[in-house]
Amino acid sequence: MSLGDADIRAIAALMRDVACAEIMPRFGRIGPADLRTKAGPLDPVTIADEAAERTLIAGLERLFPGAAIIGEEAVSADPALIDRVREPKPVFAIDPIDGTQNYAAGLPLFGVMIALIENGTTTAGLIHDPLRDDTVVARAGGGAFLLLRDGATTRLHVADPVPLDRTIASVSWQYMSEPERSRVLRNLARLGQIPNLRCAAATYRAIAMGHIHATLSRRTLPWDHAAGALIVAEAGGHVRKPDGEPWRPAELDGGILAAQDEESWHLLREALFDSEAA
Numbered sequence: 001m002s003l004g005d006a007d008i009r010a011i012a013a014l015m016r017d018v019a020c021a022e023i024m025p026r027f028g029r030i031g032p033a034d035l036r037t038k039a040g041p042l043d044p045v046t047i048a049d050e051a052a053e054r055t056l057i058a059g060l061e062r063l064f065p066g067a068a069i070i071g072e073e074a075v076s077a078d079p080a081l082i083d084r085v086r087e088p089k090p091v092f093a094i095d096p097i098d099g100t101q102n103y104a105a106g107l108p109l110f111g112v113m114i115a116l117i118e119n120g121t122t123t124a125g126l127i128h129d130p131l132r133d134d135t136v137v138a139r140a141g142g143g144a145f146l147l148l149r150d151g152a153t154t155r156l157h158v159a160d161p162v163p164l165d166r167t168i169a170s171v172s173w174q175y176m177s178e179p180e181r182s183r184v185l186r187n188l189a190r191l192g193q194i195p196n197l198r199c200a201a202a203t204y205r206a207i208a209m210g211h212i213h214a215t216l217s218r219r220t221l222p223w224d225h226a227a228g229a230l231i232v233a234e235a236g237g238h239v240r241k242p243d244g245e246p247w248r249p250a251e252l253d254g255g256i257l258a259a260q261d262e263e264s265w266h267l268l269r270e271a272l273f274d275s276e277a278a
Helices: 005-026 047-063 072-077 079-086 100-104 180-190 200-208 222-234 262-273
Strands: 035-037 044-046 068-071 091-098 111-118 121-129 134-139 144-147 153-155 169-172 214-217 238-240 256-259
Touching: 005 047, 005 091, 005 111, 005 121, 005 134, 005 144, 044 047, 044 100, 047 068, 047 072, 047 091, 047 111, 068 072, 068 079, 068 222, 072 079, 072 091, 079 091, 091 100, 091 200, 091 222, 111 200, 111 222, 121 200, 121 222, 134 200, 134 222, 144 222, 180 262, 200 214, 200 222, 214 262, 222 238, 222 256, 238 262, 256 262
Parallel strands: 068 091, 169 214
Antiparallel strands: 035 044, 091 111, 111 121, 121 134, 134 144, 144 153, 214 256, 238 256
């Protein structure tokens, strides 16, 4: 499946419409009856997540009849659906609200993500910010852009390299096992700032826009990372698994490390995983 500029704009318009209809009217109004948990207390889902996913799926089916689609909430209900990202046919991966903890708490830091995965690699990615009402988009080999509501676009580029002690990196250590977790936590002191936005959508946008420098995650579900990893790479960043191999959306636990360039990536990887640090 080859997505043209008109297709990207149509998907962005769908994301905007769903945000306006399903997400923003409920923002700041989520009560106990509107919220449940999935894997644990730190893994919430709201009625807005579920409604937005249904509407996004229906919209993509109208735009691309016959397309395979998986959403975070659908996979939660039927884990076998994740296998679609391993198949050669194109599949759209949806995160209806990334940053649900923030959204449910009324904190203005969440986003909507859609990625197109083909033959195991991401060929298009979009991240919509319902509050800013704009969308970051990328196609493989085509660069990354900020798409405004009026149709104007601005090309994005990651920040220039900085020394390690000035590096701003979002590090998600929660799914690391020992001794890696303790080693990484100890080494965070080598960096300049360690913001935890609790939102991959916001984190990847911030890197692509040059506001922060890097991110590290161990659990890599495709709806959380496929769109953002492509966007950062197309904005000039360097994205790999921590072992240096390319990351693919079907790899759920191999980890992902993204930085503003290859040299910074290697310096960051060495600093975070160094077992000899004091």
